Every structure is written in C-alpha cells, then in structure tokens.
Amino acid sequence: MLDVRQLQCFLAVAEELHFAKAADRLGVAQSGLSTQIQRLEQDLGVTLLNRNKRKPVSLTDAGHLFHAEAVAALRHIERADQVGRLAARGLAGVIRVGYVASGVSSGVLSRMLGEFRKSHEMVRIEVVPMETPRQFEALSDGQIDVGIVRPRRLCPAGVLTKVVHTERLLAAMSASHPLAQRGTVAARALADQSFIVPQFAEEEGFGSALSALGKAGGFTPHLEYRVQDFISAVCLASAGYGVAIVPESMQNISQPGVIYREITDFRLSVHLALAHRRREISPAVRALVKLATEMFDVRAG
Structure with a gap:
C-alpha cells in the first residue's frame, strides 16, 4: 500500500533530481529520504530513479509514468484532508432540504439557502419538494436533514419545529x-x-x-x-x-x-416552520439550523 510520505519523498527527488536538495526541501536526513524511496520501489517492484555517482539523478521510464500519477494522487489526498477538516467544522458536506410549495413562494427557502451559501460554499444543497406529512417521515428516517413544513400540534419523536414565517x-x-x-x-x-x-x-x-x-x-x-x-x-x-x-x-x-x-x-x-432532528450529528446541518433560527424571528412551533 502506498504511503503519503513515500510519495512526498519521491516527488521531491523527481523535481530536484538531487537527493541532498530534496532532503533539505523536506527537512529530513538524506539517509531517511533514500530509505523511503527504496521502500517505495520495493513495494511497487520497479526502479523509479537512475542512481549513478558520476551522473545526475534521473527518472526511469517507469519513474516518468509514476510521477504523473503520484502528483495527482497527492493532490487528491490533500483535497480529501482539507474536505474532512472542513466537514468537521460544518463547512463541507451534503444537506438534503425538503420543502412545501409555500417555502418557495414565500421566499423563505431561497433566503435561508442564499444566506447559508455565503459562509458555506462547499456544502452541497439538495432540495426536495415534499408535503408536510412526508417530510416528517423523511426527517425521522434520515432521507432529508431539514424541512420547511406546515407546523403541526404533534411532531414525530425526535423532530423539532420552529415557526419562521406567518x-x-x-x-x-x-x-x-x-x-x-x-x-x-x-x-x-x-x-x-x-x-x-x-x-x-x-x-x-x-x-x-x-x-x-x-x-x-x-x-x-x-x-x-x-x-x-x-x-x-x-x-x-x-x-x-x-x-x-x-x-x-x-x-x-x-x-x-x-x-x-x-x-x-x-x-x-398560517405558518411555515423549520423542521429538524433534535439530535443532529452533522456539523453542516447544525450550522444551517442555527443560521435559519437566527435569520428569522422564530418562536416554538
């Protein structure tokens, strides 16, 4: 299995074409750098670098092919790390929002999502037209995360509503x-x-x-x-x-x-209400609910 550190070491040498310069760039000992690349070559079963004391370091044919893939792979890993950290802060992820027709005609849905997007551009929003009873079911079974509904006297266990429009x-x-x-x-x-x-x-x-x-x-x-x-x-x-x-x-x-x-x-x-689960684990969903309840002059539904 490829190791991120091995990829970083290989790319540094492939770009510097010099072990000492690559080691300085990464802030590691040259011996440790050489060991990482040797392990990478052993894992792959191919020589990636031509090493000759009398000639500069160069890439083998396999090294050239591997270099392009290694660059792409490292970018994907860095992107995944970034997205994971953003998701933990509620700045990335996917939120499914159900709504009744009046959620659109009243402007509640567009105002809420427009304001949310200003600070959460990487959160993907999926909107689903759905009547109120079906939204309560979908919230309970996890098919949607937030709903714009007509409030009811009784809600399913674990679902909360707050009036956002009258x-x-x-x-x-x-x-x-x-x-x-x-x-x-x-x-x-x-x-x-x-x-x-x-x-x-x-x-x-x-x-x-x-x-x-x-x-x-x-x-x-x-x-x-x-x-x-x-x-x-x-x-x-x-x-x-x-x-x-x-x-x-x-x-x-x-x-x-x-x-x-x-x-x-x-x-x-008549009223429109924001509906959501009482115990929500998604930081992105919690951020949307918090923003919506602060945006509108809300009261318990």
Whole structure:
C-alpha cells in the first residue's frame, strides 16, 4: 500500500533530481529520504530513479509514468484532508432540504439557502419538494436533514419545529369569476362556491382552515377538488374549477388567469416552520439550523 510520505519523498527527488536538495526541501536526513524511496520501489517492484555517482539523478521510464500519477494522487489526498477538516467544522458536506410549495413562494427557502451559501460554499444543497406529512417521515428516517413544513400540534419523536414565517390567507379564483370583479369578498359570499383543497389526506392542514372559513361565513364548505399542493390548487382555480383558499405568498408565483382577493371577515393566519432532528450529528446541518433560527424571528412551533 502506498504511503503519503513515500510519495512526498519521491516527488521531491523527481523535481530536484538531487537527493541532498530534496532532503533539505523536506527537512529530513538524506539517509531517511533514500530509505523511503527504496521502500517505495520495493513495494511497487520497479526502479523509479537512475542512481549513478558520476551522473545526475534521473527518472526511469517507469519513474516518468509514476510521477504523473503520484502528483495527482497527492493532490487528491490533500483535497480529501482539507474536505474532512472542513466537514468537521460544518463547512463541507451534503444537506438534503425538503420543502412545501409555500417555502418557495414565500421566499423563505431561497433566503435561508442564499444566506447559508455565503459562509458555506462547499456544502452541497439538495432540495426536495415534499408535503408536510412526508417530510416528517423523511426527517425521522434520515432521507432529508431539514424541512420547511406546515407546523403541526404533534411532531414525530425526535423532530423539532420552529415557526419562521406567518402570512394571511386569500381567495384564489379565475379572472372570469363573478367575485373577481369585487375588490374584496366577505366570507358569506363564498357560501355556494366549490372549493379546491390541498393536503386532504390529513386531519390538520388546510381542511381545517376551510372549516374556519365556513364558520366565519355561516356555511358548510363544499370540497369539490382535492389536490396535493397549492400550485395545483391555483392552477385549477385559474381554469374556473372553483375557489382555493391559499397563502398570500402564492401571488409571487405567476399563473395566468388567476385573481386573488382578500376575505374581509376572515383573518386566519398560517405558518411555515423549520423542521429538524433534535439530535443532529452533522456539523453542516447544525450550522444551517442555527443560521435559519437566527435569520428569522422564530418562536416554538
């Protein structure tokens, strides 16, 4: 097995073509240098250097071939050593980040990652769109490291959440919808509408927000279409399939034909939260969580 010290000794001699100068360059005894290269040649089973008291040191054909590989190998080793030390300080590594659609539309995800990159350029970020329940599962089993989620009353054991963003809800509808002609709408004006609702597979989420809207307007909402995310909901709303109750940040995503209206007597706010494991061993992940919690005006989720 090649030894780093042997490679360093060989390269010094190959570049100086003089044992004494190479020894001085490395700060070692010439005898020790010669011993290291002899061991290298024995390990490889080939002569790398021509040694002749009457002629300068030169590389053999095998020495020339080995020199190029030795240079590359030493660079890789030095790079690996550097990356390992950076990783130990949280300055290198890979972080997988899950997010709900509002993490993008609100700017929370891009702001967080943009700030993190300023001091952690060597950390590779992988982003994965994923609904909230799936993110909690993925955090628990290690498939993602950090999540931008809709907070829940109960989280899986070992997972923590902190609120990082709060916004109001708006009604999204087609530009041709009769209510789109108004500057604002009252909750009761939505009584006979068909609603498009995301995250329908769980008890919490925007099903409960729609129930609160019905209570404010004195009606029972009719859930016509059930979709997996707000982008899908806005798409259907713009096509005239119904009304979607969505976070106001969805206005930042361009969707032709959709109009957003404030609901005057419905002031329910919704939140985004940063989710992460309580016991995190990765220094890079810990650094991202620390930065995010300092960036945003957070409170326990």
